[in-house]
Amino acid sequence: MEFSSTRSKELKVSFRDAVLHCLPPDGGLYVPASLVDLRPFFLYMDSETTYPELVATVAPVLLQGELNPISAARVAESAFSFEPELKRLDHNLSVLELHNGPTGVFKDFGIAFLAAVMEELLKPQGHAMTLTATTGRTGVSVAHAFKGRTGITAVILYPEGHVRGLDPATFVNNGGNILPIQIQGTFDDCQRLIRDAFEDRPFAERYGLTSANTINVGRLLPQVFYFLYAFIKIKKDLHGDLLFSVPSGNFGNLIAGLYAWKFGLPANGFIAAMNSNDTFGDFFRGQSFVPHTPVRTLSHSMDVGNPSNYERLAAFYNEAPAVMKHMVYSEKVDDEATLAAMERAWKRYGIHLDPHGAVGFAAAERLLAGDIEDGHVVVLSTGHPAKYSELVTKVTGKAPITSDTLQNLQKEVAPVAVIPARLDALESAIAGVL
Numbered sequence: 001m002e003f004s005s006t007r008s009k010e011l012k013v014s015f016r017d018a019v020l021h022c023l024p025p026d027g028g029l030y031v032p033a034s035l036v037d038l039r040p041f042f043l044y045m046d047s048e049t050t051y052p053e054l055v056a057t058v059a060p061v062l063l064q065g066e067l068n069p070i071s072a073a074r075v076a077e078s079a080f081s082f083e084p085e086l087k088r089l090d091h092n093l094s095v096l097e098l099h100n101g102p103t104g105v106f107k108d109f110g111i112a113f114l115a116a117v118m119e120e121l122l123k124p125q126g127h128a129m130t131l132t133a134t135t136g137r138t139g140v141s142v143a144h145a146f147k148g149r150t151g152i153t154a155v156i157l158y159p160e161g162h163v164r165g166l167d168p169a170t171f172v173n174n175g176g177n178i179l180p181i182q183i184q185g186t187f188d189d190c191q192r193l194i195r196d197a198f199e200d201r202p203f204a205e206r207y208g209l210t211s212a213n214t215i216n217v218g219r220l221l222p223q224v225f226y227f228l229y230a231f232i233k234i235k236k237d238l239h240g241d242l243l244f245s246v247p248s249g250n251f252g253n254l255i256a257g258l259y260a261w262k263f264g265l266p267a268n269g270f271i272a273a274m275n276s277n278d279t280f281g282d283f284f285r286g287q288s289f290v291p292h293t294p295v296r297t298l299s300h301s302m303d304v305g306n307p308s309n310y311e312r313l314a315a316f317y318n319e320a321p322a323v324m325k326h327m328v329y330s331e332k333v334d335d336e337a338t339l340a341a342m343e344r345a346w347k348r349y350g351i352h353l354d355p356h357g358a359v360g361f362a363a364a365e366r367l368l369a370g371d372i373e374d375g376h377v378v379v380l381s382t383g384h385p386a387k388y389s390e391l392v393t394k395v396t397g398k399a400p401i402t403s404d405t406l407q408n409l410q411k412e413v414a415p416v417a418v419i420p421a422r423l424d425a426l427e428s429a430i431a432g433v434l
Helices: 015-021 051-062 069-079 107-121 137-146 187-199 201-207 223-237 252-262 310-319 321-327 335-349 355-369 385-396 404-408 423-431
Strands: 003-005 008-013 030-032 085-090 093-097 128-133 152-158 178-184 241-247 269-274 328-332 375-381 417-420
Touching (some): 015 107, 030 310, 051 223, 093 355, 107 152, 107 223, 128 187, 137 152, 137 178, 152 187, 178 187, 178 423, 187 201, 201 423, 223 241, 223 375, 241 252, 252 269, 252 310, 269 321, 269 355, 328 355, 335 355, 355 375, 355 385
Parallel strands (some): 152 178, 241 269, 241 375, 269 328
Antiparallel strands (some): 003 030
């Protein structure tokens, strides 16, 4: 498969180039430039297929010429000691739990694949530096997935606030390959700084710069896999339309679901479930997208005012406006409705949801009560409820099950440097410890 820019279909690169160079020279984002029909492969899988088996089978087809079956199996085995879990709640509703990875967030899946595939692509002696913006949870996932990966240094940018869950023994100044840097600003400032770094070509080339955020198609593309996985787990008992309710902030999961549909997933629709930061509500209703300053909500990982995947969604919309109009439903779920959804999920089904999953759950309920008469909605549960133990316990009366690993992720850690959101300050911080 080749990849083109959202701003130029004529520009085409390999998967390797798209992963290791991350952003096209025209400033757009890489998107699949061709279609691959995956139906002959996943349609014949069944509920006994494991997640690594699915990835090892589908990845070499999707990335033909760049991963062969042997290297794909090596990547899948290296990346995944964990897999999603599909829980069927009733005839119309299921939850796909994506928080079973080492740091309890859905991002573990895409980042684990990216880390493993980068190490494979860089063999035998290549080197790259990943530059990642995070509000906290992505950084922990990046640090875990990239820890000890040969030939890769992982730089993690945080906005002001606490840095939690990292192991100082893995930091570059302690002989490791992880470099956490705190930025004096917001998450959007972190994203802007990353853009500045990539647009400064000498800087990017000097460090072999790429990213572990979803601006990197190598992080985004593997999110396709768990949509396929949900289907093979449920297809035997599926009746009526199949839809996915996707908690949406940066919209990486939504665009991954749409790509899965393009690759053959027999889905009938997607719900863009948003909190009070209803950034794309007007966009999905055919109006112009206007970035705004995000407001703080309970589902704070979705508090994004200028989603980095906007260009991918816009490109998909321009390519297939009828699909976007008839297959993507937008729902806005405020904090009050989020808490009510957490309570209903526990009382009706005995399942704990974190606030992000609850946004998706509430949006699914609304659609099933209105527009969909005979359908089945799979809700993506993107964060572990134990990460919000106090809130979940208050709402449901029952503490969620946790683990020592997740409890350790709450420990505060000092970053290697605290800098203003300027490229010269970033380079000084990096050069000072490498």
